[in-house]
Structures are given as structure tokens and as C-alpha cells.
Amino acid sequence: MMSSLLKDYISKQQANLNVALTTYLEHATIPITLKKSMLYSIQAGGKRIRPILMMASCEAFGGQAEAVMPLAIALEMVHTYSLIHDDLPAMDDDEFRRGQPTNHIKFGEATAILAGDALLTLSFQVISEAEQLTADQKTYAIARLSQTAGATGMVGGQSLDLLAEGQEISLEQLEEIHHLKTGQLLIYAMEMGAFIAGASSANIEVIKKCARASGLVFQIQDDILDINGDQAKIGKDLGSDIERDKSTYPKLLGLNGAIEQKNHYVQLAKQALLTAKINQTVLAQLIDYLSNRDN
């Protein structure tokens, strides 16, 4: 059960993010079909988990959520581009996401590829043009975004994930894939929130540890939902991991083993928060939410 406090927090930040994302895209001079395709996926009802974690992390370290808005928008653009490209026929070949046709079903493959490319590129533009950040902050934020989103992060994880399909892999290899594919952007989220709030280097290391564990919590719950989730709530075909012969936590550990492993990482993430001696209420609740979410 999500506390009503957390529910309100998430709703409020989702609303802020949705306004900022839509405003930014609508004011940009972009050829109309491309813009529609970009807006379609940006407005497809994403939960905005990553930018909300960034905002909560910033506040936990005494900063204002508003201060990270350009980085939060950029991060959501990167996440959205990755979904558009992941859904393509050559990749996961998904026709529905959150109950809606995926981008390439709606706009065709060529436009979907371009919309993804454009959102990725725009994410760096948003940061580089942010008036509220110093040049040093922008440079660092861009370096970390490219490291965590690119070949050494998310895209690298995606590549390993594709190669692992139909292969027997170890739990260690599975964790490495998910650390790259899902974990790195969660690290970016929480790290940048702390960085903009002016956290110490020691505390930034602690929050990265928390984020790494949170990323695995997120991913294990994803695997579990693919087996026993409610299709109506999730809005896409379930059972696709089994169909594609993908290694998952339940496959390697059994369903109960996967749940135990998830709880282990919930504890790790929360312990890290305690070490940082910060106002950790919202972050701790968000970690529970990652663990218990039903979509």
C-alpha cells in the first residue's frame, strides 16, 4: 500500500514534470510529424519514476526539487527514447505499452527511430541550455548522463541483454546486465539530485550505493510482474520474458527466491540512506514503492 503522503508527492511531481516536458517540446521548432511522435511517447503516461527519484534525492539533501528540473526533464527524455527504440520490431517488437500502441505502430518505424534519436539529442540540449545551472554543473551533468545512458551504461546493458537471450547466464551476469540497463539511469537520478543539492562526495557515494540497490529492486519487481502481474494494470503483454527465453530472477531463483533477493536489496538501499544521515522519509517510501508497485 502506498501512503497517501507518497501518493500526493508523486502526483504533484508528475504534474510539474508533465507541464515542463510538454511546454519544452511544444515551444521547440520541430517538423510537425516528428514533434507529434516525440510528444506522443513523452505524454504516454509514464510514471516519471526516475525524475521523481532525482527530485526526492535533491530534497533529502536539503535542495529544492525545482533546482534539478532541467536534469529531470533530460533524464525522462533519455528514458523515453530508450523505450521507443526498445519497442522496435528489431528489438523487443512490442506493439503496446501502457495500454497504448507503441510509437512505431502509431507513426511507423522510420519516424519512431528518428523520434528516439531526437529525444536523446534533446536531452543534452536541455541541460546545456539550462539557465539555472553553472557551466561546471552542466558539464558534469552531461558527462554523467552520457556515461550512464550510453555504451558504458544503459545502451551497453541493452546490448548484453540481447546477446543473453536464449543463453544460460549466471546470477552475477544477470545483475551486471541490469546494473547497466536499468541501474545506471537510477544512479544518475539519485546522484544528480544529491550533487545539485551540494551533497559531500562521501554522501554522493552513499546515495549511488542506494541507487544501485534500488535499480535491482526495480528490475526484480519488473521480472516478477512479467509472471504474476495484472495485464490490465501494466498495459502490455505479459509473459514476454518466457516467450523470448530471457534470463530473469524468477527463472534463476524461483519466484520466492526472487522475492527474497528483492527484499535483500530493499534493505541494502535503506541502510545506505541511514548512513547518509539525511531527511530520508520520501526516498525510503519510494524504495518501498519500487518494490511493491503493481505496474
Next chain:
Amino acid sequence: MMSSLLKDYISKQQANLNVALTTYLEHATIPITLKKSMLYSIQAGGKRIRPILMMASCEAFGGQAEAVMPLAIALEMVHTYSLIHDDLPAMDDDEFRRGQPTNHIKFGEATAILAGDALLTLSFQVISEAEQLTADQKTYAIARLSQTAGATGMVGGQSLDLLAEGQEISLEQLEEIHHLKTGQLLIYAMEMGAFIAGASSANIEVIKKCARASGLVFQIQDDILDINGDQAKIGKDLGSDIERDKSTYPKLLGLNGAIEQKNHYVQLAKQALLTAKINQTVLAQLIDYLSNRDN
């Protein structure tokens, strides 16, 4: 005919760029298949026209070619990613480029999509991590790269180009497409060379005008080569514009009309160079090369 001076200049800079690009990629911690796919396209024998124009522009304004190396590498990565994605079956569906199988033929579509995504992301990383640039220089270089490469630039032009297939469009619309699709990255090249060399704002505007005209020269020659080029020299199937019912300069103006239009832009580009009162020998020769190249 290319002067031997220019030939030497191009060979020398190509060698420098090839070493820098390969070294950068080989030292990065990237999953092996993804890295091979990225290196394959980076090492596929590109002419490095864009980074060479950047270096020549920097030198024309009294700077050192070496000073723009991180921006030059980043630009070539962006160009390479755009070729990988353009060649995909959903886009231009090309199986050969420069006489070699295209990336998706060699590595499969999924890896090709990811290699493109990774090169695009890496381009921003290269700039953000460049030790020789100030934070302000990096921020400006990233802002301009995202503007010229993304939805408001190259990707936007690509989107317009796709929609124009099989349509009757005006010469004005054709020029707008090429200004975005090809011209913007050439503007980035020459503008950044001048910027890093410390050119005045007035001179930067002049070099952008030169670059805009040079981009159209480049594109018109591309259209002409698709009709009467030597397939062995170009290394890909010719006649593809006609096959895809694409609007081109020869189609709208006839072959002689297209050549006249190209010569008009050569003059415009060279006049701009004269206005800037710089050491313009190499740049002027490069413009002639863009106009007369046979591949």
C-alpha cells in the same frame, strides 16, 4: 582535380582523426559486440569531411587544428551514427556503403540501432570530458551540437526528407530539407572551428553563411553523383533517388540547371570567405573539393 597541397592536407588530417577516433573507442569500457559494431562503422573509410572542415576553419582564423580535436571526433561520431540509422531497413534500406556491408547487414538490426544510439551519446561524452576545453566552451559546443544534430537540425531534416518521398515539392522546400539534413552539421563544423580559434561574432556569422552555402554545394553534388557518378568509386548502389522517387536538384532543375545552381553556391561560399579577411586558401580549396568530388 585536387591540388597536391589539399590532398596532403586531407590525408594528414584523416590520419590524425582516425588515430584519435580509434584510440578513444578502443580504450572505452564497452561490451564487446557493441564496441565492434561501433568501431566497424567508425573505421569504414569515411572521408572525414566534416571534422576536416572544422580543423581548416579553426586554422583559417589563426587557431590550431589540434585544439578542436574533441569536437571534431564528436562530430564524426554524430555523422557516423546518422549513417548507421539512415541505412536501416525502415529508413533508406541500404546494404552497402563505401563498398562494405552496412552495419545492420554485418551485425544485425538490433545491434546497429544500439551502435548508433551509443555513438550519438558518446559524442556528448567526448566533449564534456575534453580536458583542453573550458566549461563554457564545452557547454556552448554541446548546445550547438544538439541544436544542429537533433530535431531542429539533422534529425528534423531527415524527418522532412522521409515525408517528401513521392511528393512534389518546391525548390525552396528541397533547400530547407537539405539545409537541415546536411547543412546544419557543416555549419557546426565551420562555426566551431572559428569559435575555438577565437573569431569575432561577426566573423562567426560570416563563416556560418559560408557553411550554409557549402552544405548545399555538397548536397547538389550528392544528387548529381547519384545520376552520373561512378558506382565503383562511390561504393553504393546509384540511382536510388530515382528508385525512391525522391526530389533532387537534377529532378527539379535538370542536370545542367543543378550544375549551375551548385556553381552559384560555390561562389556564395567563397565570397563569404573573402568578407572574413582570413587565411582562406585551404577552406576555398575544400569548397572546390565538395563541388567536384567523385565519391
